Amino acid sequence: MTTAAPRIAIVGVAGRMGRTLVNAVCQDDGATLAAGIVEPGSSLVGADLGELAGVGRLGISAVDSLASVVDDIDVLIDFTTPAVTLANLAFCAEHGKGIVIGTTGLSDAELEKLDGYAQRVPMVFAPNMSVGVNLTLKLLETAARALGDEGYDIEVIEAHHRHKVDAPSGTALRMGEVVAAALDRNLKEHGVFERVGQCGPRQASEIGFATVRAGDIVGEHTVMFATEGERIEITHKASSRMTFARGAVRAARWVSGQGVGRYGMNDVLGLDEQ
Template sequence: MSRTAPRIAIVGVAGRMGRTLVNAVMQDDDAVLAGGIVEPGSSLAGADLGELAGVGRQGVAAVDSLEAIVDDFDVLIDFTAPKVTLANLAFCAEHGKAIVIGTTGLSDDEQAELDGYAERVPTVFAPNMSVGVNLTLKLLETAAKALGDEGYDIEVIESHHRHKVDAPSGTALRMGEVVAGALDRNLKEHGVFERVGQCGPRDPKEIGFATVRAGDIVGEHTVMFATEGERIEITHKASSRMTFARGAVRAARWVAEREAGRYGMSDVLGLD
């Protein structure tokens, strides 16, 4: 694996996030755009990745399989769907490639499968690659330890564009997990994801979630700590997918020189 500029391939370059990732790699002087994958049989196979991303010809063509570029890349970036991601992870395990995964909506069984592969593959897995979001997670941990057991109700509110298929967002769930962990609570036991009808008064240990899907919202997350007389809100708002893409490229550069294992953005950023 390269110890200079890693050669990066991107899955799903026909989509909005894939095109943004192509752009982010091209803007990074310490990374090399090595390839991009579209769906098998796609009419975009053979298209120049730079032209596909709207930033000018780059001389690297899209392909419709990882096998076609197996010798050309060191790190794969995948922001697709759980089943596709796990298939790509298996490919990376077989061929000695590192991987950065931003896919959300994985089930518990799929998470366990990911963990199994991570024993053989250098893997960065994070529901949100934004540097700002990962700093926000540290702030939430601090706030929860100081406030959570002193009569403060905790609610997580997230908003995304109309095309997002999973809810709550992976980032919202991660925020809930961080808060729950800081308070020694189990999110599966104390997380409340629906309130309809006569649901009764709020349990003091609940961590509530509310979801908005509308328009072209890139991503907004607020965690509220509320008690009688005051409310503290910690919010992150993303206005461009580029913030996630740049974080993913940073993770790809970092993981290219790591041993097999599952890592998070806190490892990439040196926050732990």
């Protein structure tokens, strides 16, 4: 691996996030766009990546196979689906490539499989690559430790566009995990993801979740700490996918100089060193 201008490949380059990632790599002087992958048999095979992304012709054609560009890339960025991501992770482990994973909706079993590659490939995995979101997670940790055991109810509210297929969002779940860990709670035991009908009064230890799916909302997350006479809300709102894409490219630059292991955005941003 090299820390200078890593050659980046993007999976799912025909999708909205894939096109945004192409744009982000092109804007980054510390990275080089080397390849873009579309689904096997796609009519977009051979299309110019720059024209797909609306940034002008780049002279790099979309391909439908990672194997065809294996010698041309250093790091793969993957914001696809769990099954595709795991297959690409296996490919990177076999061929000594780094990988940045922004895929959400992975099951516990799939997360275990991801962990199984930690000693074989350098990877950054995060449900949200936004620098602002990851700073927000640090704020939530601080707030939870200060407020959570002092009679404050905790609720996580998230909103995304109508096309998002998983709920709650990976970011909302991560926020819940951070808060739960700070309070020495287990989110699987204390998370409440549905309230319907006569569900009874709220329990003090609950961490509640509410989900909105509407229109073209890019991503909004609020964690509420509420008690008698006071409410504190910590909110992050994304107005463009570019914030996630820039974070992913930053992660790709960083991981290109790392040894094998599973890393998060805290590692990329050095937040645990603060």
